[in-house]
Amino acid sequence: MALYSIGDVAERCRINPVTLRAWQRRYGLLKPQRTEGGHRQFDDEDIQRIEEIKRWIESGVPVGKVKALLEGESVNAHDGWMTLQEEMMTVLRHVRPAKLRAKVATAGREHPAAALIDHVFIPIRQRLNLDQNTARTMCSLLDGILIDYVTFCLAGSRKKPGKDALIIGWGTEDRTRIWLEAWRLSQQGWRMEVLAEPLEMPRPELFPGQQLFIFTGKPLTRRQQEQIAHWQEQGYAVAHQAA
Structure with a gap:
């Protein structure tokens, strides 16, 4: 049976190793084997599960709802994205840049970029893209933090x-x-x-x-x-x- 390191799996599945760790630790979606030295090892069945998780998320399901779906439960899949949007909106309304920066970074670790862009960041920016000065100010704050975070991510991807x-x-x-x-x-x-x-x-x-x-x-x-x-x-x- 072939075994793969987390780096191999990340490259093969085109997903950040940090995201894979979050799926395992926080959401219990993965159960990789461990070497004697404690390093994660994934088999072909794990890779198939990762691809299935990705398909659910790319279809619009937030990561927190995926485990129930994998186990055959019926859930309201889209509530999770609205919850994340509202959490970020609350932080924006209270003008707390450090907390918003941390919220964006956490979301970036736990979700694939495309899903996060389409289901969280674009909808929030659309809601804020109003003529009201307060909303436009909050959108400007969010944009600055998003660009800062993306710059960090792009710098990391250029090393690969x-x-x-x-x-x-x-x-x-x-x-x-x-x-x-x-x-x-x-x-x-x-x-x-x-x-x-x-x-x-x-x-x-x-x-x-x-x-x-x-x-x-x-x-x-x-x-x-x-x-x-x-x-x-x-x-x-x-x-x-x-x-």
Whole structure:
């Protein structure tokens, strides 16, 4: 029977080792074997379970609800995301940056980036994206902490084997989403760099041989579709990162 280290499993399943440890310790989702030295070892059945956990989470189920689903219980799967959103909103309303920073970091350890972006951070930012000054101030606080956390995550991912890429915003005003999409891509094996200032027109010729991801924040216009096709015909590695 083949056994794998936590690093091997993390690379194979494209998930952070810290997240795997949280799933085991806090949620009891995994029960890996241990070497005499205390190191975790996973078998093929563990890997299948990890992939099943990922599928539940990516479908919108918070990690705290997954164990019950794996055991065949019926649960209201989406309450957990709303609970996490409300917890973060409460911290924001009380303007407690240190506590919010800790909350974001904990969530980042326990959930895959894509699920957290789609089910927590984007919905919160949408709720805060109002004309009211207080809401806009809270959104600005959250954005600063998110960018700071994503920067930390990207620095860690660049230390691992992977493919280099750059993400560029095109015609969007949402700079924070550029960073969040860079984080999402980093969990897919890309070592991301971020062009933090959105552009009116990207220039792939400035980045020869570089894989480029273009983020627009909305569906591509016909002109943008034609422009990306033109760049690809010229031999540039350009892909649209959908919102």
